[in-house]
Amino acid sequence: GAVVSQHPSRVICKSGTSVKIECRSLDFQATTMFWYRQFPKQSLMLMATSNEGSKATYEQGVEKDKFLINHASLTLSTLTVTSAHPEDSSFYICSARDPSKGQSYEQYFGPGTRLTVT
Amino acid sequence: AQSVSQHNHHVILSEAASLELGCNYSYGGTVNLFWYVQYPGQHLQLLLKYFSGDPLVKGIKGFEAEFIKSKFSFNLRKPSVQWSDTAEYFCAVNGGGYNKLIFGAGTRLAVHP
Numbered sequence: 001g002a003v004v005s006q007h008p009s010r011v012i013c014k015s016g017t018s019v020k021i022e023c024r025s026l027d028f029q030a031t032t033m034f035w036y037r038q039f040p041k042q043s044l045m046l047m048a049t050s051n052e053g054s055k056a057t058y059e060q061g062v063e064k065d066k067f068l069i070n071h072a073s074l075t076l077s078t079l080t081v082t083s084a085h086p087e088d089s090s091f092y093i094c095s096a097r098d099p100s101k102g103q104s105y106e107q108y109f110g111p112g113t114r115l116t117v118t
Numbered sequence: 119a120q121s122v123s124q125h126n127h128h129v130i131l132s133e134a135a136s137l138e139l140g141c142n143y144s145y146g147g148t149v150n151l152f153w154y155v156q157y158p159g160q161h162l163q164l165l166l167k168y169f170s171g172d173p174l175v176k177g178i179k180g181f182e183a184e185f186i187k188s189k190f191s192f193n194l195r196k197p198s199v200q201w202s203d204t205a206e207y208f209c210a211v212n213g214g215g216y217n218k219l220i221f222g223a224g225t226r227l228a229v230h231p
Contacts, residue, residue: 004161034218043208043223044162093162106152107219109162 003027004096007108013084013117020080021113023094029074030096034107035067041045050077083115091115119146122211124222131199139194139225141183141209149213151184151192151198156224157205168192170171178224179203 013019018032023033031052036044048069049057056069068080077096081088090116091114095107119137125140143149153165166177184193192209209222 041226043221046218049218061227091224098149106167109154111161 002093002098002108004030004108006092006094006113008113011116013115015085015117016083018080018082019035019084019115020078020115021092021094021115023077023079023096023110024094025075025098025108028096028098028100030077031074031099033071033096034092035069035077035079036093036095036110038093040091044093046092047079050065050106081115084115088116089115120211120213120220121184122209122220122222124207124209124225126225127223128226129228131227131231133201133231134198135229137170137194137196137199137203137227139207139209139227141192141194141222142190143192143209143211143213143220144190145211145213147213149211151183151185152212152219153177153181153192153194154208154221156208162208163189165194200230201229201231203227228231 005024007022011019033050035047037047038044046059047062050069050071052074058064071077088107091112093112096108121144123142148169151168154162155165156162165181166175168175168185176182181196185192206224206226208224211221
């Protein structure tokens with residue numbers, strides 16, 4: 001149980017275009033999802049917390065107008081990188097909490113999306 | 119602000135050697151502590167977690183971790199590693215009732231047969 005999927009797994013886009021990444025909880029309803037960015041050989045950096053039905057909470061230094069997050073349903077959150085630039089190239093990972101687990105703060109992670117901006 | 123420090127960035131061991139990966143956190147209140155593992159080409163998986171109770175926590179694949187509150191530490195241990203334990207290991211902390219996890223920089227473990 002507690003499977004999180006991401007689509008696409010890899011995407012290459014041209015500078016200036018936008019790209020959307022989907023994160024789905026497959027066997028549970030996730031009221032809260034998280035978006036991380038992972039640079040090569042570095043740790044996960046939390047970008048934002050996505051709450052179903054409300055605005056995302058962005059971490060300090062993350063541009064909300066550049067990284068648009070939508071959590072329209074209990075099983076889907078999307079991250080759109082707008083006007084992408086080569087410096088946005090990275091590995092983007094989502095995770096989700098299962099509220100049926102009560103106060104457990106465990107997060108279930110998706111497989112990640114490798115974005116390359118040319 | 120919460121932070122997590124992992125002291126070993128890269129560890130190389132031979133099979134059957136014992137493993138201990140250090141993790142220290144900075145937060146004075148109640149914390150929840152996690153170790154995640156990322157095998158090559160795979161997504162993050164939970165190894166073990168501590169919320170309360172027995173400070174010695176046992177996880178999957180023979181891993182265990184000990185929460186020492188006085189030292190703000192949550193070190194990961196395994197008595198005898200295998201080649202299949204080659205992966206990157208992340209310590210994470212959640213405290214203050216917040217949703218989010220703060221991750222350490224990760225430790226890359228390579229086990230040679």
